[in-house]
Amino acid sequence: MLMKRVTVVGAGYVGLTTGAVLAYVGHRVTVVDLDQARVEGLKAGKVPFVEPYLEEIMGLSQGRLAFTFRYEEAIPEAEVVFVAVGTPPGPDGAPDLSQVRSAAQGIGQHLGSGFTVVVNKSTVPVGSGNYVEALVRRAYWEVYGEEPRSFAVASNPEFLREGQAVYDSLYPDRIVVGAEDRRALEVLRELYEPILEQSFPAPPFLPRPERMGAVPFITTDLASAELIKYGANAFLAMKISFINELAALAERVGADIREVARGIGLDSRIGPRFLQAGLGWGGSCFPKDTLALVAMGREYGVSMPLVEATREVNALQRQRVVEKLLSELKTLKGRTIALLGLAFKPHTDDLRESPALELAALLVERGAFVRAHDPVAIPRAQREVSLALEYAETPEALFRGADAVVLATDWPEYRMWPWEHLKGLLRTPLVVDARNHLDRDRLVAAGYRYLGIGVPSLGVLNKEGIPGTG
Numbered sequence: 001m002l003m004k005r006v007t008v009v010g011a012g013y014v015g016l017t018t019g020a021v022l023a024y025v026g027h028r029v030t031v032v033d034l035d036q037a038r039v040e041g042l043k044a045g046k047v048p049f050v051e052p053y054l055e056e057i058m059g060l061s062q063g064r065l066a067f068t069f070r071y072e073e074a075i076p077e078a079e080v081v082f083v084a085v086g087t088p089p090g091p092d093g094a095p096d097l098s099q100v101r102s103a104a105q106g107i108g109q110h111l112g113s114g115f116t117v118v119v120n121k122s123t124v125p126v127g128s129g130n131y132v133e134a135l136v137r138r139a140y141w142e143v144y145g146e147e148p149r150s151f152a153v154a155s156n157p158e159f160l161r162e163g164q165a166v167y168d169s170l171y172p173d174r175i176v177v178g179a180e181d182r183r184a185l186e187v188l189r190e191l192y193e194p195i196l197e198q199s200f201p202a203p204p205f206l207p208r209p210e211r212m213g214a215v216p217f218i219t220t221d222l223a224s225a226e227l228i229k230y231g232a233n234a235f236l237a238m239k240i241s242f243i244n245e246l247a248a249l250a251e252r253v254g255a256d257i258r259e260v261a262r263g264i265g266l267d268s269r270i271g272p273r274f275l276q277a278g279l280g281w282g283g284s285c286f287p288k289d290t291l292a293l294v295a296m297g298r299e300y301g302v303s304m305p306l307v308e309a310t311r312e313v314n315a316l317q318r319q320r321v322v323e324k325l326l327s328e329l330k331t332l333k334g335r336t337i338a339l340l341g342l343a344f345k346p347h348t349d350d351l352r353e354s355p356a357l358e359l360a361a362l363l364v365e366r367g368a369f370v371r372a373h374d375p376v377a378i379p380r381a382q383r384e385v386s387l388a389l390e391y392a393e394t395p396e397a398l399f400r401g402a403d404a405v406v407l408a409t410d411w412p413e414y415r416m417w418p419w420e421h422l423k424g425l426l427r428t429p430l431v432v433d434a435r436n437h438l439d440r441d442r443l444v445a446a447g448y449r450y451l452g453i454g455v456p457s458l459g460v461l462n463k464e465g466i467p468g469t470g
Helices: 013-024 036-043 054-060 097-111 126-143 165-170 182-193 222-253 256-265 286-298 304-328 355-365 378-384 395-399 412-416 419-425 442-443
Strands: 006-009 028-032 063-068 080-083 114-120 153-155 175-178 217-220 336-338 367-373 406-407 430-433 450-451
Touching: 006 097, 013 028, 013 054, 013 063, 013 080, 013 165, 036 063, 036 286, 036 367, 054 165, 054 355, 054 378, 054 442, 080 097, 080 222, 097 114, 097 126, 097 430, 114 126, 114 182, 114 217, 114 406, 126 153, 153 182, 153 222, 175 182, 217 222, 222 286, 222 304, 286 304, 304 355, 304 430, 336 395, 355 367, 367 395, 412 442, 442 450
Parallel strands: 006 028, 006 080, 028 063, 080 114, 114 153, 175 217, 336 367, 336 406, 406 430, 430 450
Antiparallel strands: 153 175
16 A cells, blocks of 8 residues: 555544544544644544544554644645535525635645645535635645646545444445546545555454445546535435325324335335434534535526425424424423433434424424433533523433423433333323334333324323323
């Protein structure tokens, strides 16, 4: 393997994971972030967010992984520079490229004399490769008064799942690279060679999957690579919205959406993943990328009705849970709702576009008191969430005096809670399982009224709020 000198601009989920994994497989990596406090924490080995195994991979990469907040320390000697900064949605839904612009200018001002590949790792609209190239070129000219000698821009979209980002980086389904310069493709093929050929030693805490073969290396033009990322995320979001729409019909006709999804997913043309009915999707990718795809279509005069409907169905899922609570409790004013989960998915503390928080906001608007628990995200919620929430550190504190329990994030530990013991703490033993995650039969046997998404409800509350045998 040819060791590369790599710089990653941005120490968020994507940038930090990318840098740590590339260092682990043998490259020398410097991660640049303008947040000096974050950089100092990283130098001390502290990961600023929850991501399983990232800290361990960083520990195994010591000596090859460095951190700085100065472009001049990281750019001039780099052979590959990844741009992995945030692209939040702007007022019209189009991505805000201000961080990308700042990164490209910083790269151009400090570009070295050797051939450098500048790689868009951030999710950016079609045409951003050309935009970044122009920004780098202009910034270099402003500093040195001449054209940069040798650089190329490539697009290398990420397909990482938060909570499994290290696993997805080491054992990806494919690696996609778009570039117009053949040298850039060759450099990135060499960079990813240990992962493509799976020649690196698997870390003990993340063993290589059985029958893991060579990873496909997909090369395209810039525009196609940029659109692949948006298309993949929109399609996955659409699968979730589709099964949620079907779940509403399943409830009306008496079907079980879990059995329906299994029957659908066994078709090899469809597959079982992303067919789990529930509260819907959130996080840093699906909401932003589907909104950006609609905005991109509008910019180019192309309507995107499927993507728009995908977003609409997703938003309705939060309201459906509110309606389930209203059907049982009749009013939410003055009720206390115990909310299980705050992060947008398990194994992360990321609260961006969290369905749990959107549901909590709807409940508060209805006059309910929301008391929330999350295994890891409470400290972050206390810092970042302005919503009037109560926080509970223990199951007992969460359940005491509550009128209903709503599972919003499918953390595995919630299945292991002592539900039989906790029932007596509730004012009303009502559970709305908005992820179809809990053991329904166990809860009903313990005396709960159970409502899921697209599945038959079990247990009946009598006038005193105690489940009967119906």
